[in-house]
Amino acid sequence: MGTWAGVLALVAVATAAQAQDSADAQSGAAVHITLPDGRVARAQAVPEDRGNTQAEASPADILRAASAGYTSGNYIIRATRWSENDEKEYSQFIAELGESGCTNVNRCLHDPRNPYRGSDPAGLVFRADCADLPYYLRFYFAWKRGLPFSFANEVEPRGRTRDMRYTAAGNRVASRLFPAGYNGYAVLDYLRDVISSASYRIHPELESPQQDFYSPVISTKSIRPGTVVYDPNGHLITVWKVERNGRIHYMDAHPDYSVTRGFYDVRFVRSSPGMGAGFKNWRPQILEGATRQADGSYTGGRIVMAANKAISDYSLEQFFGNGKRPAEDRDWASGGFTLNGERIGYYDYVRGQLAGGTLLFDPLREIGDMVDSNCDDLKYRGAAVDLAIAAGIQKRAQPDQLPANIYGTEGDWEMYSSPSRDARLKTAFKETYETTRRFVEMAKKGDTKLSYKGKNIAADMLAVYDAHAARCTITYQKSDGSKISFGYEDARRRLFEMSFDPYHCIERRWGAKGDELKTCQDGSVKQAWYEAERPLRNQIDRAYDTRMDFTLSELKQPGPGRGIAAPPETDVRSWLVREARTRAARR
Structure with missing residues (x-):
C-alpha cells in the first residue's frame, strides 16, 4: 500500500459512521465531515508503525485538497449503471493494455492503446502497485466513461491480526465511498493510499456491507480480460487474455510500479474461503435516486451494489469444487473437480473449463x-x-x-x-x-x-x-x-x-x-x-x-521461519536428456 505524503496510511469510512459514533467519541480517533452528496464521512489515520491512531484528515478533506491541485478532470457521472457493452469495452481496454507490452503503470496509461490517453496531461505520472492496479484501472475507465464507481475504502479484520493483509480468518468491509464530483486524478491518488491486498481478503459470501467483487463461475464468459485474481500470499493479478486452449495471461504491478506479465498457474494458490483467494469479478453497482442535470450528468443519489443472488454467474465452485459442497468451510479442500466425468485437479479444471470443456495439452x-x-x-x-x-x-x-x-x-x-x-x-x-x-x-x-x-x-x-x-x-x-x-x-x-x-x-x-x-x-x-x-x-x-x-x-540457528535445508529440483534439461536416451534405447 502507498503512503500519503510518506507519513500516513489513510483508512477512510463513508457509509458506516453512525455505528461508530459512540466508540469514536470515547477514543477521539475519528473526525466526521459531510460530503458534497450529503453522506457523512469518518476518517481514521493509521501511522505506518501501526501504533496508536490519531485524528487526521477525512476523505472529503483529502479529496478536496488534492482536487484543488488539478486544473481539469473532475469525475462526472453520465450513466446510472454499467451496461453490457460497457463491460465488454472495459474488457477490451484491459486486453489492449496487456497486448501493448507496456512495462510500468505510467507507460501503460500513456500508451497509444489506451483510447483515453489524449485526455491526460502529457507530464502526468501514473503509479500503482499490485493491489492498487485493479482498482486503479477500473476507476480510470469508469471516470473517463462517466460510469458509477464506489469502492470499499476501509476493511477491518475478522479476528485479531498483526497485519490485515494476512488475517487468518480474512477481513470484512467497514465502509464504502462514492467519490463523484472530485477530481479523477485525486481519486487515483487516494485509491493508491487506501487500497492494499487486505481489501481483497474477504469471504465471498459476506454481503453487509457489500464487497467490491464477487466469486464467478469458472467459464469462458465469466473469466475474461478484467477479471482479478487474488493470491492470499499478498499478490494481485489482472487477466488480460484467455487463449482458446484455456491458458490465462495476466499482468501485474509491483512496489516499484513496474508491470509484468505471465501465465496463471500453481503460483497463485488456493486457500480457505475466508481468505477470499482466486478469481474475482467486479460487482455490478447502480446509482439510484440521482438527479439528472440539463447537460445529461447526474448528481446526488446513492450506490446500490448487486447481491450475490442477483448475479447470474456468481458461484463458489472455485472454493468448494463442482460437486457436493463440503458441510463446513474448514473442509473446503475436500471439494473435488470433475470434467467430462473425470476427477481432475483444480488447475486442470480451470484450464479445461476455459477451453470450452476440453482439456488438451500440446x-x-x-x-x-x-x-x-x-x-x-x-x-x-x-x-x-x-x-x-x-x-x-x-x-x-x-x-x-x-x-x-x-x-x-x-x-x-x-x-x-x-x-x-x-x-x-x-x-x-x-x-x-x-x-x-x-x-x-x-x-x-x-x-x-x-x-x-x-x-x-x-x-x-x-x-x-x-x-x-x-x-x-x-x-x-x-x-x-x-x-x-x-x-x-x-x-x-x-x-x-x-x-x-x-x-x-x-x-x-x-x-x-x-x-x-x-x-x-x-x-x-x-x-x-x-x-x-x-x-x-x-x-x-x-x-x-x-x-x-x-x-x-x-x-544461523535452525528453527521456524528460517527456511529449509535444500531447494526443490528444477533441472529439466538433465532429466530430459536421461529420459530421451532411455526411450531411444528401448526402440
Whole structure:
C-alpha cells in the first residue's frame, strides 16, 4: 500500500459512521465531515508503525485538497449503471493494455492503446502497485466513461491480526465511498493510499456491507480480460487474455510500479474461503435516486451494489469444487473437480473449463512457452534489482535484523527486496520441471489429454527446451561498471544463489561466484548475512504469518521461519536428456 505524503496510511469510512459514533467519541480517533452528496464521512489515520491512531484528515478533506491541485478532470457521472457493452469495452481496454507490452503503470496509461490517453496531461505520472492496479484501472475507465464507481475504502479484520493483509480468518468491509464530483486524478491518488491486498481478503459470501467483487463461475464468459485474481500470499493479478486452449495471461504491478506479465498457474494458490483467494469479478453497482442535470450528468443519489443472488454467474465452485459442497468451510479442500466425468485437479479444471470443456495439452508448445515465460520473469527481476542498485541500497550498512516478515513488509525492504518475486520465479521453474515430467508420464500412458504424435516425447521436448533457452540472455552491470551475460540454464543453476536482500551487491543479487564475484564490495558482515539467508533462499513457500525478525546469530540457528535445508529440483534439461536416451534405447 502507498503512503500519503510518506507519513500516513489513510483508512477512510463513508457509509458506516453512525455505528461508530459512540466508540469514536470515547477514543477521539475519528473526525466526521459531510460530503458534497450529503453522506457523512469518518476518517481514521493509521501511522505506518501501526501504533496508536490519531485524528487526521477525512476523505472529503483529502479529496478536496488534492482536487484543488488539478486544473481539469473532475469525475462526472453520465450513466446510472454499467451496461453490457460497457463491460465488454472495459474488457477490451484491459486486453489492449496487456497486448501493448507496456512495462510500468505510467507507460501503460500513456500508451497509444489506451483510447483515453489524449485526455491526460502529457507530464502526468501514473503509479500503482499490485493491489492498487485493479482498482486503479477500473476507476480510470469508469471516470473517463462517466460510469458509477464506489469502492470499499476501509476493511477491518475478522479476528485479531498483526497485519490485515494476512488475517487468518480474512477481513470484512467497514465502509464504502462514492467519490463523484472530485477530481479523477485525486481519486487515483487516494485509491493508491487506501487500497492494499487486505481489501481483497474477504469471504465471498459476506454481503453487509457489500464487497467490491464477487466469486464467478469458472467459464469462458465469466473469466475474461478484467477479471482479478487474488493470491492470499499478498499478490494481485489482472487477466488480460484467455487463449482458446484455456491458458490465462495476466499482468501485474509491483512496489516499484513496474508491470509484468505471465501465465496463471500453481503460483497463485488456493486457500480457505475466508481468505477470499482466486478469481474475482467486479460487482455490478447502480446509482439510484440521482438527479439528472440539463447537460445529461447526474448528481446526488446513492450506490446500490448487486447481491450475490442477483448475479447470474456468481458461484463458489472455485472454493468448494463442482460437486457436493463440503458441510463446513474448514473442509473446503475436500471439494473435488470433475470434467467430462473425470476427477481432475483444480488447475486442470480451470484450464479445461476455459477451453470450452476440453482439456488438451500440446507438450511442445507448453514447454517452449514456459521457458519463454521464465526468461521474461528473470528479466523483470533484473529491472527490479537495477532499481535497488540505482537507489544505492546496496551501499548502506546491513541492518542488525531482518524485517518482522521478509515477504510482507513496508518501506525500503518492500520496495527494493525481492523474496516474494524470487519465490514466484522459483516456483515457476519448479513447475516447469514437474510439468515436463508429467507430460512424459502422460505419453507413456497414452493419455488422450496430450496432443502429441511423435515417438520420443522427451527428445522432442528437449529440442524445444534448448531452442527457447538459447534465445534467453540475462545481462547485468557489475559493481565496477563492466557487464556480464549468461544464458537460461546458467540462470537456472544460479536461481537459489540469487540474493533477495537489497543490501547486497548486485553480483550477489545475481548469484555470482568465483571471478564474477570479485568486484562485489560487500564486507564480511554482508557476506555472513548472505550465507545465513541461504535456507530462506531455498524456500519457495511464502510464510507471511511467521516471525522472521532474526539477528544474524539467530538466523544461523535452525528453527521456524528460517527456511529449509535444500531447494526443490528444477533441472529439466538433465532429466530430459536421461529420459530421451532411455526411450531411444528401448526402440
